[in-house]
Amino acid sequence: MSYDDVEIEDMEWNEELQAxxxxxxxxxxxQITKEDLRIGEEIARCPSCSLYxxxxxxxxxxxxxxNRKTEPAKPQPVAVA
Amino acid sequence: xxxxxxxxxxxxxxxxxxxQEIWSWGAGTDGQLATGRxxxxxxxxxxxxxxxxxPINFLSCGGAxxxxxxxxxxxxxxxxxxxxxLGHGEMVNSLQPKAVKALESFTITHVSAGxxxxxxxxxxxxxxxxxxxxxxxLGHGExxxxxxxVEVSFFSSKHVEQVACGMRHSLVxxxxxKDNQVYGFGFGxxxxxxxxxxxxxxxxxxxITMGLTNxxxxxxxxxxxxxxxxxxxxxxxxxxxxxxxxxxxxIPHHVDVALSLKEVALGWNxxxxxxxxxxxxxxxxxxxxxLSGPQKTSLTADASGKLKEGIVRISADHSETKVVQxxxxxxxSALVTDNGSSSVMTWGWGEHGQLGLGDTNDQAIPQVVxxxxxxxxxxPISRVYCGSGFSFVLRTYDSDSQMREGx
Numbered sequence: 001m002s003y004d005d006v007e008i009e010d011m012e013w014n015e016e017l018q019a020x021x022x023x024x025x026x027x028x029x030x031q032i033t034k035e036d037l038r039i040g041e042e043i044a045r046c047p048s049c050s051l052y053x054x055x056x057x058x059x060x061x062x063x064x065x066x067n068r069k070t071e072p073a074k075p076q077p078v079a080v081a
Numbered sequence: 082x083x084x085x086x087x088x089x090x091x092x093x094x095x096x097x098x099x100x101q102e103i104w105s106w107g108a109g110t111d112g113q114l115a116t117g118r119x120x121x122x123x124x125x126x127x128x129x130x131x132x133x134x135x136p137i138n139f140l141s142c143g144g145a146x147x148x149x150x151x152x153x154x155x156x157x158x159x160x161x162x163x164x165x166x167l168g169h170g171e172m173v174n175s176l177q178p179k180a181v182k183a184l185e186s187f188t189i190t191h192v193s194a195g196x197x198x199x200x201x202x203x204x205x206x207x208x209x210x211x212x213x214x215x216x217x218x219l220g221h222g223e224x225x226x227x228x229x230x231v232e233v234s235f236f237s238s239k240h241v242e243q244v245a246c247g248m249r250h251s252l253v254x255x256x257x258x259k260d261n262q263v264y265g266f267g268f269g270x271x272x273x274x275x276x277x278x279x280x281x282x283x284x285x286x287x288x289i290t291m292g293l294t295n296x297x298x299x300x301x302x303x304x305x306x307x308x309x310x311x312x313x314x315x316x317x318x319x320x321x322x323x324x325x326x327x328x329x330x331x332i333p334h335h336v337d338v339a340l341s342l343k344e345v346a347l348g349w350n351x352x353x354x355x356x357x358x359x360x361x362x363x364x365x366x367x368x369x370x371x372l373s374g375p376q377k378t379s380l381t382a383d384a385s386g387k388l389k390e391g392i393v394r395i396s397a398d399h400s401e402t403k404v405v406q407x408x409x410x411x412x413x414s415a416l417v418t419d420n421g422s423s424s425v426m427t428w429g430w431g432e433h434g435q436l437g438l439g440d441t442n443d444q445a446i447p448q449v450v451x452x453x454x455x456x457x458x459x460x461p462i463s464r465v466y467c468g469s470g471f472s473f474v475l476r477t478y479d480s481d482s483q484m485r486e487g488x
Binding site: 023025026027028048 | 248270
């Protein structure tokens with residue numbers, strides 16, 4: 001059972017991990033890569049425990065197209081207002 | 082386990098005059114347990130190194146770091162430091178407790194550890210913050226992280242009494258005022274700042290928390306996306322993410338429990354309430370003690386009947402034992418009873434050993450944590466503190482019992 005539902009805009013881009021992250025109650029981070037998102041994966045897992053969250057996002061935002069750069073998240077925190 | 086116990090006994094015998102013990106257990110891969118090791122511990126570990134640094138009278142445990150306060154107002158920190166939350170002037174973890182040098186010229190009276198940020202309040206009413214600032218949770222009007230504590234200038238002409246740091250937000254309580262006494266800053270999407278009837282994504286400058294006028298607030302708490310305050314007459318106010326099925330609240334609302342409350346402890350999905358009668362109630366926490374899946378859960382039923390919608394009474398044990406203190410991690414809970422040995426009990430999520438029961442099982446009802454005793458003659462007083470996935474106990478022995486021993 002998913003621990004929580006989290007919107008992609010509330011996740012943070014982690015340059016080191018090359019993944020979007022969100023705090024896990026164990027102290028580590030739930031993680032999901034851009035490639036995961038591109039292929040429609042919606043589960044972000046924590047490498048340290050059995051918990052996972054469901055990521056809410058628009059898959060189209062992560063699709064590669066030949067004529068435009070669609071990666072919405074440059075290396076910066078996405079959730080900053 | 083056996084070697085740890087042996088070490089414990091040895092340490093206790095060698096240093097009989099030692100009046101304080103510090104124990105830790107649970108998730109430890111960022112050094113937050115102060116054991117000097119980067120690993121989880123499923124059973125309580127006695128920390129000789131920390132005891133050697135002198136007495137500690139308060140701890141605040143965050144996502145994976147700990148802030149310790151000495152009786153003289155000195156501050157030590159350890160654990161995860163990659164966002165600057167330890168205040169040591171660098172963004173690295175520390176496996177051992179280290180003094181926060183930048184605060185050495187101040188007498189610190191209150192501290193709070195959030196997910197990845199820290200707050201410190203001085204006796205003169207100034208507040209200092211450091212750590213992750215990406216959501217404005219440091220209150221300096223920007224979204225930068227800081228690796229040394231910096232005074233929040235917004236409060237420079239005010240007298241700050243308490244700070245409470247949540248996952249991505251902070252609350253501040255001012256001394257004396259009856260109005261405009263609570264402020265919020267940082268991430269506010271779930272309503273946890275209480276600064277507007279409309280949702281505010283974030284603010285990097287403190288703003289007044291609404292809805293607490295004509296109420297004298299004596300205590301504030303923050304964890305996850307929750308915020309709470311207790312008034313002098315024992316009333317509870319909560320705002321932010323809703324508990325259980327309740328919707329989010331953008332401004333504080335009074336939780337009518339018809340009981341006078343002494344303490345509140347917030348998790349990420351539950352709140353523990355301690356009444357002045359020594360009873361414990363839980364708000365939310367529908368999956369408390371049932372997070373790892375049914376195969377790991379010893380009991381899934383509620384501890385006892387429901388008091389009001391969504392509020393469950395927690396029984397410490399079968400008898401009428403009173404509870405004197407409570408603490409909440411992200412998904413686990415702890416309490417201290419007033420029986421002669423000042424027992425520590427834990428329940429909730431246990432996957433990282435954060436319950437200290439020697440395994441990784443979840444527990445739906447409080448279980449006694451086994452801590453070695455100096456002797457039956459001395460009466461310990463325990464205080465328990467929980468971080469996201471770990472726990473600490475400070476145990477002091479009253480000098481009365483020593484005197485009794487001598488007579």
